[in-house]
Amino acid sequence: MIVLSPYSKQLRTKKENPKNYPYWKELVDKLGKFNTIVQIGVKDEVVLVPECRFNMPLKEISAIINLCDFWVSVDNFLPHLANKLGKKGVVLWSISDPKIFGYKQNVNILKDRSYLRERQFEIWEQAEYNIDAFVSPTVVVERLKIEGLIK
C-alpha cells in the first residue's frame, strides 16, 4: 500500500499553494499499476483515488503510515510526522528547500535548486506558483524504480 498525502495547507488567499504537485492524476495512474493507493487529507481536497480517508486523527494517520510500504507527499506535515515514526517516503519538492524542510532518509525529488525561492522563510501567500519547478510523473516513477520502491 502507498499512502498519498497530495496537498499542502490551503492558503488564506485561496490561491493554489506553490507546494502542490500539478501532475497528481497522471502520477496516480502510473503508480496505481504497482500498488494500492490510499489518499489522506482534509475534506474538500481533490479526490485522486477510490480509497480516500479525510480528516483522520493523527493517531490513525500514524497507524496507516506504519502499515504502508511507503508514502508520497509534497512538502507538507507528513514528512515531519513520518520522520518521527521512522518511516521512509517520497517528497515531491518545488520551491522550498529539502535541505531545510526535508529529511535525508526520504527520497527527496527536486527538479533543480535554481527553482528554490530566495526567501525560504516567508509566508506562502507571498510565493508564486511555478509549474516549471516540478518534475514530471515519468521522472518520479523512474526515480522510484531506481530507489527500489517499485519494480
Add this chain to the structure above:
Amino acid sequence: MAIKGGPTILCSISTKDRYDILPLAIQSVCSQTLTPDKLVIFDDGAHKDIRETDTYSYLLKLLDKKKILWEVVFSNGKGQHHNHQLANRMGFDLVWRLDDDEFAEHDVLETLYSHMKEGVGAVAPAVIMPGGEYKGGTNKLEDIFHTPNLQWASNQGVFEVEHLYSSFLYRAGVVDFCTELSPVAHREETIFSYELFRKGYKLIVDTDVVIYHYRQKTGGIRSHNNEWLYEHDEGVFKKRLIEWGYKLITLNCGLGDHFAFSNVLPKIIENNDKIILGCCYPEVFEDYKIKTIPVGAIEKVNPESVYAWMTLNKWNKSIVEAYSKMYGVEL
C-alpha cells in the same frame, strides 16, 4: 474587634481618583468582625482632603470609634505596587491589601486570619464582580495564561495555590513588591505572591469568603490606557518566569513544524522542570509528559517564531537543527 496580644494587622488601600467609590471599601473595613489595627490609604491621584466631605468625615469618625488607626498618605503616583511596598515595610506583622473599588463582606478578614497558621504566607478570598463569575482557575503558575483566576468564583472551597490576585492577607516584610513594573502594575500581585510561595510559604484561597469587586471604568490602573505599559509589565513578568525556572515556548506555526519541534522536545524536557508550551496542535505532544496551552494565550508574552529566528540567522540547515540551536539543546 482587633486581636489582643496577637499579630498586628495593617489594612492597605491604594487608590487613584476614585473618591466616589472608596467610601464603600472603607465602610467594609469598619464592618469587619475582626478589625485591623490600622488602615492606611495611599492616594496616588488628586490628593484631595477627604476630611472636607461629609461621607468621609463620618467614615473617619467611624474608624476612630472602631479603634482603627488611620492615615492617608499622598503618594507619588508611581503605582499601587510602590504603595503596597510601603505598607509591606511599615512594621506590621500582617497586611490585608484591599483595592479601592472592592467591598469586603463582614467576615473576610476574620476568615483569612483563621487560615494564617505557621507556614502560611498569604490567604485570599474570592474576589467577584456581581453578576460575573468565572470558574475553572487553578492559580498554578503554569495555568496563568489560559485559565480564569481561581479567585473569580465563589463557594468553590479552600485551595492551596501558587499565586494570588487583588486582595489578600499576607505576612509582611518577607518578600518585596516588584517595583520594576510600570504604573499599571500589571501582574504585581502575581509576582509578589509567587515570591512568597518560592520562600516556602503556603498560599491559600478560601473562595467561601467573598469580596465584591465593583470594577470601575476609570481611575486606578485604568487611568493608564497605554498598551505599552502592559507590554512592559508582561516583559518584566516573563523575565521573572525565566528566573523562576520556567521555559516559555511558542509554536505559532504549522502542523509539520510542530512535529519538527518534537524532535528537540525530549531534550528540552530533560533540561527544564517547568515548561509552558503554547501551540496550535496540542495532539502532537500527547505522548509527552507536558502540558500545552493555546498559542494565543502566550504569543504576546513570548512572541518567538522559528521562521523569524531562521530569517534573522540566515539559516540554511534543517528546521530540526534550527529548533535545536534556538532552544540550546544538543540533538
